[in-house]
Amino acid sequence: MLRRSALFVSLVLACARALPAQEPAYTLPESKDCLGEPNAPIVMEVFSDYTCAACGQYFLDTLRPLIAEYVTVGRVCLIYRDLPFRNHPYSRQATLYAYAAENIGQKLEVAAALFTHQAEWMQNGEIEKVVARVLPQKAMTRLRQALKDPKPDATVERQLARARQLGVHLTPTSFITVRGQTQRVIGAVQYPILKRFLDHLLGQ
Amino acid sequence: MLARILHWVCRLVLGGVFIYAGFSKGYPVEHRHQFEITLSTYQLLPVWAVIAVAAVLPWLEMALGALLLVGWKLRYVASFAALLLGAFIAAMGITYARGIQADCGCFGFGEPISAMTLARDSALFLMAVFLAVTAWRQARPQPAT
Numbered sequence: 001m002l003r004r005s006a007l008f009v010s011l012v013l014a015c016a017r018a019l020p021a022q023e024p025a026y027t028l029p030e031s032k033d034c035l036g037e038p039n040a041p042i043v044m045e046v047f048s049d050y051t052c053a054a055c056g057q058y059f060l061d062t063l064r065p066l067i068a069e070y071v072t073v074g075r076v077c078l079i080y081r082d083l084p085f086r087n088h089p090y091s092r093q094a095t096l097y098a099y100a101a102e103n104i105g106q107k108l109e110v111a112a113a114l115f116t117h118q119a120e121w122m123q124n125g126e127i128e129k130v131v132a133r134v135l136p137q138k139a140m141t142r143l144r145q146a147l148k149d150p151k152p153d154a155t156v157e158r159q160l161a162r163a164r165q166l167g168v169h170l171t172p173t174s175f176i177t178v179r180g181q182t183q184r185v186i187g188a189v190q191y192p193i194l195k196r197f198l199d200h201l202l203g204q
Numbered sequence: 205m206l207a208r209i210l211h212w213v214c215r216l217v218l219g220g221v222f223i224y225a226g227f228s229k230g231y232p233v234e235h236r237h238q239f240e241i242t243l244s245t246y247q248l249l250p251v252w253a254v255i256a257v258a259a260v261l262p263w264l265e266m267a268l269g270a271l272l273l274v275g276w277k278l279r280y281v282a283s284f285a286a287l288l289l290g291a292f293i294a295a296m297g298i299t300y301a302r303g304i305q306a307d308c309g310c311f312g313f314g315e316p317i318s319a320m321t322l323a324r325d326s327a328l329f330l331m332a333v334f335l336a337v338t339a340w341r342q343a344r345p346q347p348a349t
Binding site: 052173184186188189190196201 | 240245251254255304
């Protein structure tokens with residue numbers, strides 16, 4: 001009987017210990033390098049990795065319609081941060097391509113291509129071949145030039161530092177801020193559900 | 205005597221946990237939407253089911269917690285609590301095994317599903333099973349002496 005009670009007490013203690021730990025406080029980034037209106041009522045900061053399947057699903061099925069319906073009309077400021085988070089050999093390379101594409105104003109097209117053909121380049125490492133499918137020849141030349149620049153590499157380091165500061169260790173992770181209140185969301189949310197949440201926040 | 209103490213501790217812990225879990229999902233109003241978001245990240249349910257479960261579950265948990273504390277029809281309530289916790293473990297386990305990064309949504313938000321959250325729910329499940337078994341045993345007619 002004593003052994004059973006000891007087991008029981010340890011179960012209760014385990015439950016108490018497993019309660020959620022305090023997360024680092026969220027602070028809005030100093031420079032809002034966002035898609036859309038920097039002064040939009042809602043700021044959404046997303047951390048993503050090109051080798052993560054859920055990130056692909058999130059970008060293609062949720063963030064793309066979000067950009068069309070909320071970002072382009074100035075209701076949401078979307079800060080999309082790419083992280084080479086996973087120990088995949090091509091994760092950093094894909095991230096560098098995305099930031100180089102950002103420098104030539106083609107980030108969304110390249111991100112969509114990387115996620116759509118994720119399984120392909122993750123296996124053979126031929127990222128450029130995938131990117132070339134969506135960029136015209138002229139843009140590809142500019143992208144190759146941008147890749148030689150140390151700027152994308154520095155951007156990746158900056159994003160990693162930001163992720164560490166906020167205690168982000170899973171992708172996708174989103175921070176949705178409205179009127180100084182921030183909600184951390186881990187995982188890929190279905191678009192209709194995110195839309196309900198954003199409409200609720202905008203309607204307040 | 206010890207069994208009775210354990211029985212009471214189980215009731216108090218589970219009752220308190222269910223009330224707290226339900227309350228943290230339902231109040232303030234923003235939390236109801238946040239809970240929908242959390243359920244959505246599990247990628248197990250269609251949109252309509254996510255909305256329905258997010259609307260019902262907080263109330264169900266609070267009612268279950270209150271009934272466990274009051275002790276009304278305890279054997280049925282404890283059995284249902286065990287079933288519900290079993291369903292939570294199954295949903296979390298499937299999501300975790302599929303390698304999906306999702307929020308647990310157990311007590312508030314921002315806590316990812318992990319081995320720790322699964323262990324915690326398993327511990328609560330064992331408590332609910334213990335409570336249900338003892339409650340059913342107590343309800344059994346005693347043999348005449």
